[in-house]
Amino acid sequence: MQSESLQQQMNITFPQTTQTIVPLDTSCNDLHDGDSPRPRPRDRAESVNTLVDEEKGTIAQPIERIKTIGWDGPDDPENPKNWSNRKKWIATTVVAMFTFISPVSSSMIAPALEQVGNDLHVAPGFGQSMLLSIFVLAYAIGPLFLGPLSEVFGRTKVLYLAYLFFLVFCLACGFAQTQGQLLAFRFIAGLGGSAPLAIGPGVLADLWPAEKRGKAFGLYTAGPLLGPAIGPILGGFIAEYSTWRWVFWSIAIYTALMQIAGVFALQETYAPILLARKAARLAKEARESGNADNLSLQPTQTTPPLPQLIQRALKRPFYLLLTQPIIQALALYQLYLYGTIYLVLTTFPIVWTTVYSESPGVGGLNYLSLGLGFLLASVFASRLNDKIYIHLKSTRGFGQGRPEFRVPMMFPSSLLVVIGLFIYGWSVQFRTHWIVPNIGSFLFATGTIVSYQCSQTYCVDAYTAVAASAMSAVVTLRSLAGFGFPLFAPAMYDALGFGWGNSLLGFIALGVGVPAPLAFWFFGEKMRMRSSEARSE
Structure with missing residues (x-):
């Protein structure tokens, strides 16, 4: 089903002619998912990207006798959902690799914080924790702009430009001479590095039908969680055998290689952009062929202007976060997951270098237990x-898909999080053999990524047409937890010890993580039915 306001936003008009070429409204471009189409909302003008006139850069109102340009049937090869599996998996892998390196950067400096403190005169405790967490604070801001902009200008343009930003300021971090410079450069790099967290879910929603989306999200969601686990392993050896500056320079080198690979391997996937290009191409062919003498790309009254369209897009994540119960519930659920992950990651260098007296390089190998669970x-x-x-x-579902069908796996995974936290905390408290806390870490990591994966896919299934904006709203709130939780971690563990400190996290996981899947399963559909943005089946 199409929305009238969406069609208005995507029309190219040609005055004084009997035929006008416009792209078909594909904001609900997942109609091949096997799910019922979304209900017509009251006002969805801001929910898709604009069609820009190839000469004037403006959007035209529709006039009489419109020829609609959409996909050439359900098997149109230009439709990203009909790309070959090889092409779709290449695009998915590139996005996953983009998503992987940014979280690596967030934690890779952790084993080298003592070196950084000595070189830049940063006090242990809060000061050094801030150097680690400031990067994640940028995750709470960047997606609010980058996700919506990808629904205006397309996925690839925003992703490439943001990651170029990330590359430049990662390089700058390696040249920082003061604490203030490193904080500023880390924050700005985090803004660019947040792009794939906001845009990646939109790319996967463009490419995959719902029945195959879980597997794609399995690869994609490994990045945000596997990255923080792998980063300290690499950072520990770099800090031990080189200097902390090479932590940032190595990230910049990897990012440059990924940028080059992305240019060749990742094409635009956002359907409104692709159909806009198709409409412009057909209009140009019509003019050149002489089949339409009066065909002109001089638009009539423009509505809305591009600046207004961008303004609407930038408001969308705030609107979703403030008005959509599903978004609020998912954001709070991922806030708890993400905050707990970063709390555990914060304790790892202390556990292995202080409690177990291992070198930074050897101590970093214990992150493999987390990485193995995530993988x-x-x-x-x-x-x-x-x-x-x-x-x-x-x-x-009687043949109809529902986002709630992603929930069942969250029940056992939530229990694994609780069990893993208790084993990890008390085994460290009593200094048992090193394998025991690693077993607890493995169970915690396994439960966390399954819960994270299911909740992320649930969000995209529920808000497919505006997946980037919806995930931007969720990422913003959860990233605040990733920034704030590690700041009070040293004080909490000093006061409670590792046993009761992690038990406190376990009790929170028991009180939040276990009831949450029940709420999504029994009340998720009711919350979606009350929303004009979420799919209602």
Whole structure:
């Protein structure tokens, strides 16, 4: 079903002619997902990107006798959902690799904080924790702009430009001479590095139908969680055998290589942009062929102007976060997950270098337990997620998919988070063999990424047409937790110890993480039905 306001936003008009070429409204471009189309909202003019006139850069109102330009049937090869599996997986992998390196940068400096403190005269405790966390604070701001802009100018342009920004300021971090410079450069690099966190879900929603989306998200969501676990391993050896400055320079080198690979491997996926290009191409061909003598790209009254369109897009994440119960619930749920992850990551250097007296390089190897949990859960849980979705769609949905069909795996994963935290905390408290806290870390990581993966896919399934803006709202709130939680971690563990400190996290996980899936399962559909933005089936 199409929205009238969406069609107005995407029309090219040609005055004084009997034929006008416009792109078909594809804001609901997931109609091949096997799900019911979204209901017509009251006002959705801000929900898709504009069609820009190739000469004037403006948007025209529709006039009489419009020829609609859409996909050439359900099997149109230009539709990203009909790309070959190879092409779609290449694009998914590139986005996942973009998403991986930014979280690596967020934590890679952790084992070298003592070196940084000595060189730049940064006091231990809060000062050094701020150097680590300031990067994640930028995650709470960048997505509010980058996600919506990708729904105006397209996914690839915003992603490439933002990551160029990230590359430049990662390089600058390696040349910082004062604490203030490093804080500023880390924050600005974080703004650019937040782009794939906001744009990546939109790319996957463009590419994959709902029945196959879980597997793609399994690869994508590994980045934000696997990155913070892998980063300290690499950073520990770099800090031990080189200087902390090479932590940032190595990230810049990797980012430059990914930028080059992305240019060749990642094409635009956002359907309104692709159809806008198609409409402009057909209009140009019509003029050149002489088949339409009066065909002109001189638009009539423009509505809305591009600045107004950008303004609407930038307001969208705030609107979603303030008015959508599903977004609020998912944001709070991921806030708890993300904050807990960064609290645990903050304790790791202390546990292995202080409690177990290991060198920074050897101590960093213990992050493999987290990385292994993240990786195995991403591979196996994502496949199971899609199978459960398809099964429930046929048995309980009567052929109709629902975002709530992503919830069942969150029940056991939430319990794994609780169990892992208790094992990790008390084994460190009593200084058991090093394998025991690693087992607890593995269980915690496994439960966390499954919960994270399911909640992320739930959000995209519910807000497919505006997936980038919806995830931007969620990322903003959860990133505040990733920034703030590590700042009070040293004081909490000094006061409570590792046993009761992690037990406190476990009790919070028991009180928040376990009831949350129940709420999504029993009340999620009711909350979506009350929303003009979420899909209602």
